Amino acid sequence: MRYSYYPGCSAHSTGLEYTLSTEATLRQLDVELEEIEGWNCCGASSAHALNHRLALTLPARNLALAQKAGGDLLIPCAACYNRLKGAELALRSNSEARAEIEADVGFSFTGQVRIRPLLAILHEDFGPQRVAAETRRPLSGLKVVPYYGCLLVRPPRVAQFDDPDDPRLMASLLRAAGAEVMPWSHATDCCGAGLSLPRSDAVYRLVGRLAERAREAGAEALVTACPLCQVNLEMRQPATPRLPAFYFTELLGLAFDLPEARRWWPKHLIDPRPLLRSHNLAD
Amino acid sequence: MQTSLITEVDALSHQQVELCYHCHKCSAGCPLLPEMTFGPDRLLRMVQVGDGDRALRSRDVWLCSGCATCATRCPNDIDISAVMDALRQIAVATDVPAGERDALLFHRLFLGVVRRLGRSHEAAMLGLFKVLSRVPIYRDVPAGIGLFLRGKVPVLPRPSGAASEVRRLFERSQ
Numbered sequence: 511m512r513y514s515y516y517p518g519c520s521a522h523s524t525g526l527e528y529t530l531s532t533e534a535t536l537r538q539l540d541v542e543l544e545e546i547e548g549w550n551c552c553g554a555s556s557a558h559a560l561n562h563r564l565a566l567t568l569p570a571r572n573l574a575l576a577q578k579a580g581g582d583l584l585i586p587c588a589a590c591y592n593r594l595k596g597a598e599l600a601l602r603s604n605s606e607a608r609a610e611i612e613a614d615v616g617f618s619f620t621g622q623v624r625i626r627p628l629l630a631i632l633h634e635d636f637g638p639q640r641v642a643a644e645t646r647r648p649l650s651g652l653k654v655v656p657y658y659g660c661l662l663v664r665p666p667r668v669a670q671f672d673d674p675d676d677p678r679l680m681a682s683l684l685r686a687a688g689a690e691v692m693p694w695s696h697a698t699d700c701c702g703a704g705l706s707l708p709r710s711d712a713v714y715r716l717v718g719r720l721a722e723r724a725r726e727a728g729a730e731a732l733v734t735a736c737p738l739c740q741v742n743l744e745m746r747q748p749a750t751p752r753l754p755a756f757y758f759t760e761l762l763g764l765a766f767d768l769p770e771a772r773r774w775w776p777k778h779l780i781d782p783r784p785l786l787r788s789h790n791l792a793d
Numbered sequence: 794m795q796t797s798l799i800t801e802v803d804a805l806s807h808q809q810v811e812l813c814y815h816c817h818k819c820s821a822g823c824p825l826l827p828e829m830t831f832g833p834d835r836l837l838r839m840v841q842v843g844d845g846d847r848a849l850r851s852r853d854v855w856l857c858s859g860c861a862t863c864a865t866r867c868p869n870d871i872d873i874s875a876v877m878d879a880l881r882q883i884a885v886a887t888d889v890p891a892g893e894r895d896a897l898l899f900h901r902l903f904l905g906v907v908r909r910l911g912r913s914h915e916a917a918m919l920g921l922f923k924v925l926s927r928v929p930i931y932r933d934v935p936a937g938i939g940l941f942l943r944g945k946v947p948v949l950p951r952p953s954g955a956a957s958e959v960r961r962l963f964e965r966s967q
Contacts, residue, residue: 522951523915524940561904562805709896777944777945
């Protein structure tokens, strides 16, 4: 199976272990990733705050590159996914915006590239059965809550992903890998996103509440699909004992018993190894 | 400018703010409401009645994280996060001082780095933010060192091969 691949800027910085675990897990599933050449920043949360046109043209340029490469476009980062889907929606639904974007970027939109979040690809193209079949080291006894954050699911007319109020894809993959998924009501609450630097106090409050609710649900860790959520959850979590935040790909890779997994844990700001050792999941 | 604010906001956001009948669902669900002065519902009201100055000067527009909970719950399908974006864009275009200076600084630095490199680069952005923001310079130093030691803030940017084309997109957007 082959996909075009848009890693996004955090892939080689704050989201390093997301990239490492994504690439390793997909290799195990015989996926070939073709990174689109010369990709640029999607604009993240800053372009749309300050400049409407850039908020569309920055992601659209990546869409143009993906169109040239062909095939479905796989995006691990929830924010990048949302920005590219937002540009796609403008291209599809607004002819004026489309003319402007096409002129700025210098391409002609065909609408043939499917923009897909990694989580949806793993669920739809491989599914829980395949995850279960690849699982050599079931995550037995590991109690987790799935945390989707905002941008994979909202606003629904842009994101078109799962159920925006009650998404389930991550839980079903984690269960297939043997983890115990605890029910909770905060899977799509906001972590504070880009306010982390200018208003860390607000982000501490939001992340603190998420961690508290996760603990109340009986979870030992949170599981994310977004690099910004992950870094906020680990960097802005106040109370002790603090809960580590895994990427869902890390837990799948661990369940697949990939030897690379041990290189992901030291990248965390909250060391997950004591927890993993308590379940005999790390040396 | 004040009387036409709603027209301007509607055009920029592709929304119809006049449809809001103030059910308060947006404010009820807003995760940043405790930090705000008015909250999204009252900002929409200010836009409707032409009280633009208060809305544009408020810290609230800069505290919106863009989580789109409001947009998802609005019974009139107003994408309120797009309205917040429009208010920020108008505030910047008309030189209204930002109610949260450092939030605007963050966005400017982020886009400044992308304009030069084609991609974001945390080390450059964090360094500039430390120097230019009013956040005490010692805050987050341990976390920053933690990220650095884990190889998560590379000092040198990776060449993107996109810089010149991205610069052109910035120029065209001015």
